[in-house]
Amino acid sequence: MVARSEESRQAILRSTLKLLGVGARGGTTIQKLSIEAIAKHAGVSKSTIYRWWDNKAAVVIDAFVxxxxxxxxxxxxxxxxxxxxxxxxxxxxxxxxxxxxxxxxxxxxxxxxxxxxxxxxxxxxxxxxxxxxxxxxxxxxxxxxxxxxxxxxxxxxxxxxxxxxxxxxxxxxxxxxxxxxxxxxxxxxxxxxxxxxxxxx
Incomplete structure (x- = not known):
């Protein structure tokens, strides 16, 4: 269960960077990025994201860091x-x-x-x-x-x-x-x- 949770967390971070275009081109902006889009791309629910982060900014910053x-x-x-x-x-x-x-x-x-x-x-x-x-x-x-x-x-x-x-x-x-x-x-x-x-x- 712990391993699966960490796998989901890493998927969220990777998806956030991909949606923002880090490592590629044509990504969206932070302003336009949504928790819904991150969740869909990562294959998780929004509640899974909110389990670790309070808001979109926290997800983006953790992904970047x-x-x-x-x-x-x-x-x-x-x-x-x-x-x-x-x-x-x-x-x-x-x-x-x-x-x-x-x-x-x-x-x-x-x-x-x-x-x-x-x-x-x-x-x-x-x-x-x-x-x-x-x-x-x-x-x-x-x-x-x-x-x-x-x-x-x-x-x-x-x-x-x-x-x-x-x-x-x-x-x-x-x-x-x-x-x-x-x-x-x-x-x-x-x-x-x-x-x-x-x-x-």
């Missing part, structure tokens, strides 16, 4: 800087595709639907930011990040430009952007010591 997290890991088996570069590059790469369109729709929905905003915060955003904050704290412990830096502020600095480009489409989400973003987050906007020394000669 299940697929997204495996592609954007925050590694703990490599040095801080390498882990940060890999994570930011992975996030930028994912958001350049259909995952980005899905997140943009979720954020748009959240602007007028408090339930969607709460689900997005609790099921996705807070966990991602906490993972990056923990990574930054590791950078402090490794001696490569200033100890007076607020990890939450640096996490916001790393993520915010990605969401700005995603939502306003002002520039590409590519490897160059990812590398420049990490460089800015790590070294700030001050003139580097080497450049100062060169100009003093």
């Amino acid at each position: 299940t697929a997204y997290l495996s592609h954007t890991p925050v590694r703990d088996d490599v040095p801080f800087e390498e882990a940060l570069r890999e994570h930011v590059a992975a996030v930028v790469h994912q958001y350049a595709g259909l995952d980005g369109k899905l997140v943009a729709q979720l954020i748009a929905e959240a602007q007028y639907d408090p339930a969607t905003l709460e689900e997005f915060h609790n099921r996705f955003w807070l966990g991602r930011r906490s993972a990056v904050e923990a990574l930054i704290q590791r950078g402090v412990e490794e001696g490569v990040v200033r100890s007076d830096i607020d990890p939450s502020m640096l996490a916001n600095l790393a993520y915010s430009p990605i969401y700005l480009r995603l939502l306003l489409q002002q520039g590409p989400l590519d490897d160059t952007f990812a590398a420049e973003l990490v460089e800015l987050a790590l070294h700030g906007i001050g003139v580097r010591a080497a450049a100062l020394q060169k100009s003093a000669r």
Whole structure:
């Protein structure tokens, strides 16, 4: 019975992504997606869906997170800087595709639907930011990040430009952007010591 329940749950998550066009094209939008459509595609009843999720937003976010997290890991088996570069590059790469369109729709929905905003915060955003904050704290412990830096502020600095480009489409989400973003987050906007020394000669 437990195995069958988990099978149904996974079918619901897969159906949600397929209906939204993740991994393909021609899907519907979150706004137009319905619990009825998900249930029909997954071969389950609506009551089965509501057994695990309170609303459509929760289903969509769980489906997205299940697929997204495996592609954007925050590694703990490599040095801080390498882990940060890999994570930011992975996030930028994912958001350049259909995952980005899905997140943009979720954020748009959240602007007028408090339930969607709460689900997005609790099921996705807070966990991602906490993972990056923990990574930054590791950078402090490794001696490569200033100890007076607020990890939450640096996490916001790393993520915010990605969401700005995603939502306003002002520039590409590519490897160059990812590398420049990490460089800015790590070294700030001050003139580097080497450049100062060169100009003093």
